[in-house]
Amino acid sequence: MNRRRRIYEGKAKILYEGPEPGTLIQHFKDDATAFNAKKHEIIDGKGVLNNRISEYVFTHLNNMGIPTHFIKRLNMREQLIREVEIIPLEVVVRNVAAGSLSSRLGIEEGTQLPRSIIEFYFKNDALNDPMVSEEHVTAFGWATPQEIDDIMALAIRVNDFLAGLFLGVGIKLVDFKMECGRLWEGDMMRIVVADEISPDNCRLWDIATNDRLDKDRFRKDMGGLLESYQEVARRLGILNEPE
Ligand code: C5P
Numbered sequence: 140m141n142r143r144r145r146i147y148e149g150k151a152k153i154l155y156e157g158p159e160p161g162t163l164i165q166h167f168k169d170d171a172t173a174f175n176a177k178k179h180e181i182i183d184g185k186g187v188l189n190n191r192i193s194e195y196v197f198t199h200l201n202n203m204g205i206p207t208h209f210i211k212r213l214n215m216r217e218q219l220i221r222e223v224e225i226i227p228l229e230v231v232v233r234n235v236a237a238g239s240l241s242s243r244l245g246i247e248e249g250t251q252l253p254r255s256i257i258e259f260y261f262k263n264d265a266l267n268d269p270m271v272s273e274e275h276v277t278a279f280g281w282a283t284p285q286e287i288d289d290i291m292a293l294a295i296r297v298n299d300f301l302a303g304l305f306l307g308v309g310i311k312l313v314d315f316k317m318e319c320g321r322l323w324e325g326d327m328m329r330i331v332v333a334d335e336i337s338p339d340n341c342r343l344w345d346i347a348t349n350d351r352l353d354k355d356r357f358r359k360d361m362g363g364l365l366e367s368y369q370e371v372a373r374r375l376g377i378l379n380e381p382e
Contacts, residue, residue, distance in 0.1 A: 150176055151189070151339060157219060162210065166217050167193075167335070173358040175267050180357070187215045188368040189337035194218060195377050196301070196336045205296050206331040208320060223320025223333050227281050229260040229268060230290055232298045233314040237342050238355075239270075240314075249349070257294050262318075289330040290319050297332060305343060308374035310352060313342035338368045 143155040146163060150172040155164040167186035172179050190212060197209035210219040233256045236246040240256075259276055260268045276282050282290065294317065302312040318334035334340075338353040345352060351359075352367040372378045 192337045193335040208333040225320045227262040231258045235313040311344045315341035
């Protein structure tokens, strides 16, 4: 492999400079982290699965006219993406109570929410990604009111697509996290979905058994993380395709 300039290394991914200006290569590592990396393990093959699952999701989003940073998968662990200006927010969409919503508000895990709820968290490891309101987002200039509207519209469309996709293969989409970026084309800018969408950042429960098919297996020491990610890929029909 050619030597490439590393632009950024995160907990589960590395970004390298891409072949053309305005592109990057997103490399999926096998690192599993939780609780802001206080818990860390290498799970052989996780990066390969997340690359494939995220490719599948982003390809469908692009085809549906939901703009994303994704261009194409390059190999087992890497995809070509457009360079965007990442908005420093984690956008969480919830359909069913779980995780921090259940602990914060005392709502039993598994309770269907009256409607989908969108939350914003400030991306800042040193502060443990605190939850913030739209007031914080606009006051501190992380995004404009128009951008917040665009982000929420994207989040709702992504949620509708993902919920239907997973329902079709017997999986309940409990919640997920997405990130957005500003994509500049000349002096035109639009907000696009960035980062990845995989069982690392979704809660996916088997509809029949409520089995966890996501990173909660790692967070809660349940074991079987790789097998559950494989199961998600298998149900989506993306395992065992030729490279
Ligand atoms: O922990 P919490 O309940 O707030 O997580 C909500 C959703 O966001 C879960 O699907 C979780 O996997 C995802 N998430 C994430 N990265 C974080 C925090 C949460 O992908 N840093």
